[in-house]
Amino acid sequence: MSKAIIICDNLVKIYKVADLEVVALQGLDLEVTPGEMLAIVGVSGSGKSTLLNILGGLDTPSAGSCLVDGHDLTRLSEAQRISYRRLIVGHIWQQSGRNLLPELSAVANVELPQLLGGVGASQRRRRARELLELVGLGDKSKNLPDQLSGGEQQRAAVAVALANEPRLLLADEPTGELDSVTAADIFALLRRLNRQLGLTIITVTHDAAVAATVDRTIAIRDGRTSTETVRRETVLEQIEEHMQASSAIIGLSARTHRESILIDRTGRLQLPKEAIERIPFAGGRWRTSLTATGSHQQEKERHRHEARHQHSHCRDAGSHSRLSWRWRGSACLAWNRLAYRTRRIRGAARAFRLRQDNAAQYLDRSRQSYPGTGNYPW
Numbered sequence: 001m002s003k004a005i006i007i008c009d010n011l012v013k014i015y016k017v018a019d020l021e022v023v024a025l026q027g028l029d030l031e032v033t034p035g036e037m038l039a040i041v042g043v044s045g046s047g048k049s050t051l052l053n054i055l056g057g058l059d060t061p062s063a064g065s066c067l068v069d070g071h072d073l074t075r076l077s078e079a080q081r082i083s084y085r086r087l088i089v090g091h092i093w094q095q096s097g098r099n100l101l102p103e104l105s106a107v108a109n110v111e112l113p114q115l116l117g118g119v120g121a122s123q124r125r126r127r128a129r130e131l132l133e134l135v136g137l138g139d140k141s142k143n144l145p146d147q148l149s150g151g152e153q154q155r156a157a158v159a160v161a162l163a164n165e166p167r168l169l170l171a172d173e174p175t176g177e178l179d180s181v182t183a184a185d186i187f188a189l190l191r192r193l194n195r196q197l198g199l200t201i202i203t204v205t206h207d208a209a210v211a212a213t214v215d216r217t218i219a220i221r222d223g224r225t226s227t228e229t230v231r232r233e234t235v236l237e238q239i240e241e242h243m244q245a246s247s248a249i250i251g252l253s254a255r256t257h258r259e260s261i262l263i264d265r266t267g268r269l270q271l272p273k274e275a276i277e278r279i280p281f282a283g284g285r286w287r288t289s290l291t292a293t294g295s296h297q298q299e300k301e302r303h304r305h306e307a308r309h310q311h312s313h314c315r316d317a318g319s320h321s322r323l324s325w326r327w328r329g330s331a332c333l334a335w336n337r338l339a340y341r342t343r344r345i346r347g348a349a350r351a352f353r354l355r356q357d358n359a360a361q362y363l364d365r366s367r368q369s370y371p372g373t374g375n376y377p378w
Contacts, residue, residue, distance in 0.1 A: 012063035026223035090161030099157030151182035
């Protein structure tokens with residue numbers, strides 16, 4: 001298994017506005033492997049964009065740890081953070097105004113990040129032309145952003161994000177302002193780049209069609225990872241009775257995707273809202289139990305059989321064991337009594353010797369006080 005390119009451990013982010021504190025992330029855990037295409041979903045205010053800003057180096061966490069490609073984002077200096085944003089990560093925003101400078105052509109927009117990174121002029125131009133050809137804008141490299149359609153602007157934004165060959169590409173709802181057909185084309189482009197370049201891509205989306213194209217979908221609720229939805233290798237012919245028809249957050253079909261509840265490193269989990277609504281709470285509490293299935297259940301039965309087998313062999317030895325424990329108890333009691341009596345005898349002997357010593361000392365002092373006479377005080 002490849003080493004994770006992203007490791008978030010108990011990530012916390014608190015925003016302070018005057019005397020008010022807003023907790024955006026509450027101990028979030030996340031791991032992403034290199035070359036993975038991941039979607040993050042959740043309601044507004046759940047912490048999706050906050051997580052993306054931290055991963056992109058635009059914000060710093062309040063607590064916890066966040067490692068991206070070996071960079072500890074909690075300990076970067078300002079110069080290191082600028083270098084990280086320039087070389088390690090690429091951004092695609094929903095608004096085209098944040099992706100492209102309106103005064104520059106498409107090719108000049110792609111050259112600009114390379115210029116800031118210290119790349120030579122000839123290499124910049126060659127890299128910019130290659131990227132625009134890769135995203136399908138080779139014939140419109142001289143056009144300004146306002147001369148491009150919405151889909152073409154996002155394609156140019158992808159080329160700009162890839163200008164410095166980043167290891168990680170972050171997309172914050174890149175198709176939010178596009179129609180469904182154009183959005184499908186943009187995500188088909190991202191999927192192709194993911195496979196061709198081995199690029200790790202994380203995108204925030206509310207579109208079920210977009211989430212269905214990625215490898216894994218993580219749902220965030222109340223600042224924590226709640227559920228994980230993974231695409232099945234084979235489509236199910238029918239849905240079992242105990243299975244939900246679709247995933248809880250984004251609504252992906254259970255025939256094509258499998259949803260699981262995530263447990264963080266401290267043992268906490270979040271049930272989907274739909275599951276909570278089905279629970280018959282009584283007095284504000286609900287009691288449940290965990291049941292092993294499949295191979296776990298077979299392993300449990302095997303251990304139970306071995307325990308019964310061992311018990312049958314040890315049944316006759318049980319009486320001898322009980323007798324030995326009774327003998328040990330009696331012996332301990334007798335030993336304690338003997339030790340107590342011994343301590344008392346030794347104490348009495350010490351007291352007797354002390355009285356003898358005191359009497360001898362008193363006699364010596366009396367003899368010194370009345371030398372040559374037999375008139376002692378006693």
